[in-house]
Amino acid sequence: KQEVTQIPAALSVPEGENLVLNCSFTDSAIYNLQWFRQDPGKGLTSLLLIQSSQREQTSGRLNASLDKSSGRSTLYIAASQPGDSATYLCAVLPANQAGTALIFGKGTTLSVSS
Amino acid sequence: DGGITQSPKYLFRKEGQNVTLSCEQNLNHDAMYWYRQDPGQGLRLIYYSQIVNDFQKGDIAEGYSVSREKKESFPLTVTSAQKNPTAFYLCASSIKSGGGEQYFGPGTRLTVT
Numbered sequence: 026k027q028e029v030t031q032i033p034a035a036l037s038v039p040e041g042e043n044l045v046l047n048c049s050f051t052d053s054a055i056y057n058l059q060w061f062r063q064d065p066g067k068g069l070t071s072l073l074l075i076q077s078s079q080r081e082q083t084s085g086r087l088n089a090s091l092d093k094s095s096g097r098s099t100l101y102i103a104a105s106q107p108g109d110s111a112t113y114l115c116a117v118l119p120a121n122q123a124g125t126a127l128i129f130g131k132g133t134t135l136s137v138s139s
Numbered sequence: 140d141g142g143i144t145q146s147p148k149y150l151f152r153k154e155g156q157n158v159t160l161s162c163e164q165n166l167n168h169d170a171m172y173w174y175r176q177d178p179g180q181g182l183r184l185i186y187y188s189q190i191v192n193d194f195q196k197g198d199i200a201e202g203y204s205v206s207r208e209k210k211e212s213f214p215l216t217v218t219s220a221q222k223n224p225t226a227f228y229l230c231a232s233s234i235k236s237g238g239g240e241q242y243f244g245p246g247t248r249l250t251v252t
Contacts, residue, residue, distance in 0.1 A: 029181070059241065066248070067246065068145075068243040068245040068246045069231075070243070071242060071243075114182070116182075126172045126184045126187050126231075127241060129181035129183075
């Protein structure tokens with residue numbers, strides 16, 4: 026059964042730092058991997074979607090990579106800002122189960138201090 | 140504006156009562172999903188629907204029911220059979236099941252006392 030793990034569970038950094046959030050998954054048979062942001066008490070905002078055939082995706086200060094063979098993805102945030110403080114969730118869509126939904130990690134809660 | 144709406148934002152119910160959470164989307168998406176989020180846990184799938192008049196159970200469907208009579212709407216009923224209904228409920232949709240990017244609504248926080 027596919028499992029998704031995110032390390033660390035929490036991270037605190039000063040403003041301006043570049044940082045990396047990690048996501049690992051146990052089964053490399055995936056359609057895609059999605060990174061989300063969640064603010065307290067809010068829904069999820071999609072940040073980046075990486076298809077299984079892709080190695081990385083970029084949006085502004087965010088860059089997500091995917092290494093399917095090793096079951097890993099990283100989300101790189103450049104020049105962090107206090108407004109980046111949130112919980113970041115990684116989720117994979119399994120390829121070997123038709124019509125199923127995303128499987129999520131428990132998230133990394135990021136705090137950026139000014 | 141296209142998007143997913145969930146109502147209400149907060150819902151309070153007494154134990155033993157059924158309650159229905161609303162989810163509407165105007166993205167013309169075929170697939171819709173319900174997830175439950177508890178503190179310290181990842182999101183868990185309750186039900187999903189690939190097309191109108193069709194839906195399948197997810198990992199934690201016991202005590203829940205859904206319907207998909209219209210493409211735009213996927214309401215979730217939390218029945219009295221659900222042992223621990225207090226949670227944050229999130230609805231999502233994707234253009235199709237099995238590959239598309241998922242978009243989420245703002246969520247409904249249900250408290251049962």
